[in-house]
Amino acid sequence: MTDDRIDFSPLDPTKDTERFEAAVHSIGVEARGELARRRARASVVGQLGLWWKPLLAAAAITGIVSVSALLRFQASPATELADVGIAEAIGMPDPVAEWVRSDEVPSMSELIVAMEDES
Amino acid sequence: MASERDSDLPDALLVERARRGEAVAFEALVRRHYRAAYMVALALLGSAMDAEDVTQDAFVRAIERLDDLQRPERFAPWLMQIVRNRARNYHNYRRVRSTQPLDAVSAAGDADTEGDAERSDLRGELESALSELSEIQREVVLLHDMEGWKHREIAEALDLSEGMSRQHLMVARRTLRERLGEGFLREHSA
Numbered sequence: 001m002t003d004d005r006i007d008f009s010p011l012d013p014t015k016d017t018e019r020f021e022a023a024v025h026s027i028g029v030e031a032r033g034e035l036a037r038r039r040a041r042a043s044v045v046g047q048l049g050l051w052w053k054p055l056l057a058a059a060a061i062t063g064i065v066s067v068s069a070l071l072r073f074q075a076s077p078a079t080e081l082a083d084v085g086i087a088e089a090i091g092m093p094d095p096v097a098e099w100v101r102s103d104e105v106p107s108m109s110e111l112i113v114a115m116e117d118e119s
Numbered sequence: 120m121a122s123e124r125d126s127d128l129p130d131a132l133l134v135e136r137a138r139r140g141e142a143v144a145f146e147a148l149v150r151r152h153y154r155a156a157y158m159v160a161l162a163l164l165g166s167a168m169d170a171e172d173v174t175q176d177a178f179v180r181a182i183e184r185l186d187d188l189q190r191p192e193r194f195a196p197w198l199m200q201i202v203r204n205r206a207r208n209y210h211n212y213r214r215v216r217s218t219q220p221l222d223a224v225s226a227a228g229d230a231d232t233e234g235d236a237e238r239s240d241l242r243g244e245l246e247s248a249l250s251e252l253s254e255i256q257r258e259v260v261l262l263h264d265m266e267g268w269k270h271r272e273i274a275e276a277l278d279l280s281e282g283m284s285r286q287h288l289m290v291a292r293r294t295l296r297e298r299l300g301e302g303f304l305r306e307h308s309a
Contacts (some may be wrong), residue, residue: 004292005263005264006260006292006296007264007294008158008240008245008261008264008265009265010245010257011158011161011168011236011242011245011246011261012154012263012265013153013154013157013167013171013174013270013283014248017236019207023153023171023174023175024146024149024150025154026132026175027147027149027175027178027179028142028146028149030146030178030179031133031142031178031179031182032177033141034179034182034183035137035140035141035142035145035182036140037140038137038138038139038140040140041140041142042138042139042140044215
């Protein structure tokens with residue numbers, strides 16, 4: 001098959017080096033704007049790419065810490081924690097906190113004793 | 120200017136780099152595929168000057184639409200499709216604008232210096248003989264015999280079967296041999 005090949009080299013546009021170089025240059029000039037746009041876009045994407053891994057690592061660590069904290073809190077009864085927390089936070093005497101939890105109404109004498117014990 | 124190292128890189132890599140705006144990579148693609156693109160344009164338009172215009176236009180269009188190329192390793196057949204579309208549009212535009220026949224337009228663009236006279240004569244003979252072929256026959260014979268493309272590659276670029284590519288090549292060569300004469304072909308064989 002190769003022997004049947006017809007020699008089209010007189011049509012070869014790259015044979016005229018000067019003309020070919022001028023054509024390549026002309027294409028380069030015409031494409032300059034598009035190439036510049038692509039470089040600008042690539043640099044924005046590149047910057048995002050540089051930040052992507054550290055951001056991903058930070059998000060992963062935050063996620064792990066959050067999940068483990070949630071699991072730990074879920075392990076103990078929430079209501080008890082809330083009651084004790086509030087009573088302690090406002091400085092409520094222990095007997096008073098017990099009355100609040102049990103919904104019992106203390107007598108006046110029990111109240112006085114409780115307040116005296118606290119002071 | 121594209122370095123030798125760039126010119127050795129595969130198309131897929133050059134396309135990826137050109138997508139990021141690397142002018143050197145794009146230039147390497149232009150240098151590598153200019154002749155094939157020009158041959159397809161010449162096959163469709165019949166004029167060296169028009170083929171040059173369309174080839175340049177096609178490369179600019181290619182860089183603008185490079186993100187549409189799904190498989191970067193298939194840059195060459197994709198580029199040839201752009202060349203064909205641009206050439207057809209150009210052909211239609213010119214047909215509307217001018218009533219000059221293709222051959223006349225072609226001859227007008229072939230002013231050469233004295234030193235190029237012989238090559239110009241050969242070119243004239245070849246262009247004249249090629250004008251007797253159909254568009255597809257010209258595309259096939261130029262890509263095969265000038266660019267050394269395989270029938271599989273031609274079929275993909277020109278959207279036809281490998282069998283049809285072989286058929287077009289056979290008919291094109293036979294017609295050219297009849298037109299140019301065995302003497303001419305022997306004298307100027309590769």
